[in-house]
Amino acid sequence: MSTYPDLNLLIGGETIGTSGRETIDVLDPATGEAIAGLPKASSADLDAALENAKTGFATWRATNADKREAILRKAAGLIRERAKDIGAAITREQGKPVKEATGEVIYCAMLLEFYAGECKRLYGRTLVRPDGQRVEVRHEPVGPVAGFSAWNFPALNVMRKIGGPLAAGCSVIVKPSEETPAGGLGIVQAMLDAGVPGDVCQAVFGVPDDISRHLLGSPVIRKVTFTGSTAVGKHLAKLAAEDMKVATMELGGHGPVLVFNDADVEKALDTMASNKFRNAGQVCVSPTRFLVEEDVFERFRDGFVERAEAVKVGNGMDDGVDMGPMASERGPDGIQSKIADAKDKGAKLLTGGERIGNQGFFHQPTVLSEVPTDAEIMNEEPFGPVAIINPMSGYDAMLEEANRLPYGLAAYAWTQDTKRRAKLSSEIEAGMVGINAGSVSAADAPFGGVKWSGYGSEDGAEGVTACTVTKTIHENA
Template sequence: MRDYPALHLIIGGEKVGAVGRDTCAVVDPSTGETIGELPLANAADLDSALENAARGFRIWRATAPEKRARVLQDGANLLRERVETIAQMLTREQGKPLPEAKGEILYSANLLDFYAGECKRIYGRTLVRPAGQRAEVRMEPVGPVAAFAPWNFPALNVARKIGAPIAAGCSVIVKPSEETPATGAAVVQCMLDAGLPPEVCQVVFGVPDEVSRHLLGSPIIRKLSFTGSTTVGKHLLKLAAEDMKRTTMELGGHGPVLVFGDMDVDKVLDTMAPNAFRNAGQVCVSPTRFIVEENLFEPFRDGFITRARALKVGNGFDDGVQMGPMANPRGPDQIERMVADAVDHGAKLETGGERIGNQGYFYAPTVLSEVPTSAEIMNEEPFGPVAIINRYADEAAMIAEANRLPYGLAAYAWTNDAARRRRLIDEIEAGMVAINTGGVSAVDAPFGGVKWSGHGSEDGAEGVTACMVLKTVHEA
């Protein structure tokens, strides 16, 4: 058994353990076995975190941009130095293959490096006025941020939640997922070890609704940043509205992939089939609905089935594993129910559709075809290893299907027709669109959605400005 660290909160730079606190079990998704007991913050802990955040904001907003940048850069370098240790924590508690865990941590370090550069690129502007008068537009840090990160990318999501506020001059209280606590705490510890004042970043865990109500009920918190389901996001938006707190919401999706008949089938499949099963499909921008032009449907479907069946599924520590378990027992339960509902509505189960083994939360890579829009899986994000492949007659029908749902996070399209590419870019309703590629994120590009997929952006310069407010000053 690989070592798993003792778990703790981080408040005022101190590691706060389980003594005198309720705890919850942390489980290895490959085995279902308990690997740790996580202390849950009580009301006094949350009040202490808020008090530290208030002090931290006063300290950090007055800190020179060069020092903020240096702390972010040094934190990124510590992530790189500790990648082997943190990656093992990540795979142990979340399940993804170890190479994917290492890649996630290194991407997180690159993001912190980018934010370091943005510390010195926070600009205002001076307005033209008559002689003797002056007007300027200033960008100032919004204040202490309450940030809630999910379990599917436990390093990257925490790096996103803390990197932008720190670059902007804010303090932050971050709540990583209680299911993947060690990774998030390790990311924050890198920042503290890099010289971040202990008041600037706090780590708390707890009963999610209790923590969110306590933090968002405090006037100290000036902004909410949340990544998670649309249902929970709507609930948190209502809490934030009571005090008019600013919000960044990265919510659910149901990624359409438009595949046109002028494409080479293998080229599309070699990119998108692995993308669909990455992290066992537990990715908010996962390609889920494959909208295939009719003349390409059968070879595309057959090629997808072949690739799904060839995937090696197993413990994320084992050599050659391409897909690990789902991260918690809710995942297989939901996928099993949604697949059964799709088949009941007339869908064809082409491969998969079953659990693997008798321990852990493994579910076979699954392909459904000819799924009617009345099936639940066509309307709600599966968030698991399922690809839906349907045929469509023409471009208009394909765009209509892509835009049919109230979600609009990521969308993909494959075509060699330049004029069509421009039409798709104009007409697809999504915050991120990938044309002839499977990638929709980069450290210097905004990451976020439209419609029910949320508002605001993380990453890029926009991630930092989302943690700022404008102040216009007029002088005479």
């Protein structure tokens, strides 16, 4: 079993531990037992962080792009060197298999390397004007940023909160999840060790609503970026609106998967079943509602059940484990409630459906079929290892169901018809669409949703420009 690191606040370059402070227990989801205490930031700590962010912004925005790029590339190198240790800490606090957790950390390094290059790609433009006139469009850093990240990807969610702002020239105060703090702290510490000034990148913890109200109530903060539920996102957006702060919201989804009768069914099964149970289904872009054309429904359904039953569930630190526990007690509790509701409304339980053991937060990979649209699980994101597989009559019915919900983060489709693929690309209401593909994330591609799944983008060039404001200079000789 790996050693779990000491936890702390990082404010103004100072490491602040638990001594003399209120703490929050961090649990191991494989056992349900506390493994560490996390210090809570006081109001004075938050005021100090805000003052540091203000002074840090003035310094960092004036740091030339070559130097910022070099520092971020050095940080990416440190993250690669520390990937196994940070990954092991993530497994202890969040549950995912250690191979997945280490891969998450490596992806953070890849994303940061892309962001580092963006330091020198924040292009403006000069407009055509007669002699004696000049009009220049600039993209300048928005100011100090407050970032709030979710527990499902402890390292990656934090990287998405700090990488874009740092590349743009902003300072950042990030609040990783109190349930999974070590992954995010490992990322922030690598930034500081690489040379990011201590007043430019800081990490705080506490009661989430208290922290968000304190930071967003300050005029120092000029942008908020959040990954989490739609309900909390709406709350933070309202707080940001009070001071007209810029916001990026990466919120919940309910990923539809449209499987047509001309699809490569075996490839779709292999790809989407593994994606469904990745991180125990606790992924905002997880495929959830499988809308399968009737001609291939039984084949797809039976193949998916076979693959679900082959998933090896266990402690993420153990070799050969495909799926670890859910991250907290509310995970299996919520899944159990939604499964019971679906069954009451006539859904068929094909496999799984139960918790595993009496220790930790383990749940069986589960497949439901023929689930009516009034079932809770068809309307609220299950965020767990549950797949819904329903037969559909054809394109129109499948598209209508895919777009029925107010969510629009990720969607998937499997078909060999080129005209249909083009049509789906236009007609599916989602920020990211995977066609004959299971991944909708890449370091150089924007990541974000539409409708209740939020607005704004992370990753790609858009993840940096989202941390800037546009200024136009009109000048006459």
